[in-house]
Amino acid sequence: MDKGIAMLLGLQSWILYRVHVQPDRIDVYTGRPRKEARCPACGSVNRSVYDRCRQWQQKLHTWCNGLPVFLWVRPRRFRCRDCRKVFTERLPGLRPWARRTERAEAQLLEELARRSFRGAAEATGTSPNTLRRLLLRRVKDGVGLERALQDLPEVVLGIDEHSFRGRDMMITVTCVAPKRRLLALLPHDRVRLLEQFLRKLPASVRGKIRAVCIDLKEGWRRAVERALPGVPVVADPFHVIQDANRRVDEARRVEQEVTGQRIPRWPLVKNEENLTDQQAAQLAAIRKRHKNVAHFHWVKEQLRDVYRASSREEAAAILDRLILNAQEAEDAALVQWGRTLRRWRTAILAFHEHQASNGYTEGVHTKIKLIKRLSYGFRNREAYVRKMLLAFLPLAGLTARPHFLT
Ligand SMILES: [Zn+2]
Structure with missing residues (x-):
């Protein structure tokens, strides 16, 4: 039989007896070259064939021009x-x-990595259930982290959460520096689960962690500090500024209710240097009429200066001044904010040392949302986690190593 065909089908180590092309399928009758076999009971190598299985068995092997190719074997x-x-x-x-x-199986997983269960099932002539079982069997629920990070001597981890279903959240763990990659999805957002995950990291991985980037969640910070003592926590700058804008906007709404006057939102939450002339004029008016809202806005802009500072010392000076100022304010919400910033002082300033953010982690969440939209939702947590991992990771690192027993 033609060697070219054997190669196309990845059957170089087989003997092809006959290829039978039909309108809806291709059947390939194969055998093994005469060779010894190892006894599974005692391990000794044997050459004498006793007999053959009575029936030819059919095994789905690949696809060719959209037609399934079946191997027929008779061990x-x-x-x-x-x-x-x-x-x-x-x-x-x-x-x-x-x-x-x-x-x-590898080809089915490749197809599934690109499509929904239903789409991949239709394209390959299998069923969504078959694919789900295959996914659960072949894709491990985490990457071998040791292997995933083996080329990096030092790493910064990013931890954030995303919605699995409505308010049901899952934790995303990524490597954000020096290279970006998705590492794991934890099936819930419980602090204990995160702590367990970090504690169970292999020693070789723990030793590489230079910093961990998270958003302003006290519970998470404490979990990281308990599980990875001595590893600095970096407050994600995007979350810090997002949180600042949320507080400014809340102050604006309270002021609106109290005064009955409409206060525009954009002049307050947009970066000051990017305001249009009209928005700048509106901001000037807010500063005159609504001192308290203007104070919140000042704190937010100062916080941005903390990130724009050229050194950690300069950033620390700005942050300390601003924490003092906020804590002495009359507005309880501003005092609260000042306290939060004080608790996160080290983590905010750590940005200057590690330059790490969760921008990549957010990007992962955007892609996950897209996949979810294409997949008509997920009911099963396990299948969800592995389907997402499948979409992000090179198949080779993910699937169980195929065993070649000859
Ligand atoms: Zn034996």
Whole structure:
């Protein structure tokens, strides 16, 4: 049989007896070159064939021009010369009893990485359930972290959460520097789960962690400090500024209610240097008429200066002045804000040392949202986690190593 065909089908180590092309499928009858087989009971190598399985077995192997290609195999049986047991030979790229070869499984997963369960099932002539079972079996629920980070001597982890379903959240763990990659999705957002995950990291990975970037969640910070003592926490700058804008906007709404006057939002939450002339005029008016709102706005802009400062010392000076100022304010919400900033002082300033943010982690969440929209929602947490990992990670690092037993 043509060697080219064998190569196209990834069957170089087989003998092809006959290829039968039909309108809806291709059947390939194959055999193994005469070779020894190892007894699974005692491990001794045997050459004497006892007989063959009575029936030809069909195994889905690959797709060719959209047609499924089935291998037909008839494994040989051997009688072990040492322990006298009769055993069936293992075939390369095929688990015993499997209905598909490992090549077919890898291709199904590749298809699934790009599409929804339903889409991938239709394209490959399988069922969503088959794909779900395959995903759960072949894709581990986390990456081998040691392997995923083996090329990096030092890493900064990013931790953030995203919505699995409505308010049901999951934790995303990424590597944000020096290279960006998704590492794990934890199936809930409980602090204990995060702490457990960090504690269970292999020692070789823990030793590499230079910093951990999180948003302003006290529970998470304490979990990181408990699980990774001595590792600095970096407050994600985007979350810090987002939180600042939320507080400014809240002050604006309170002031609106109290005074009955409409106060525009954009002049307050937009970066001051990007305001249009009209917005700048509106901001000037707010400063005159609504001193308290203007005070919140000042704190926010100062906080941005903390990030724009050229050194950690300069940033610390701005931050300390602003914390003092906020804590002495008359507005309770501003005092509260000052306290929060004081608690996060080290983590905010740590940005100057590590330059880390969760921008990449946010990007992961955007892609996850897109996949969810294409997939008509997920009910099963396990399938969700692994489907997302499948979409982000190179297949080679993710799937169980195919075993080649000859
Ligand atoms: Zn034996």
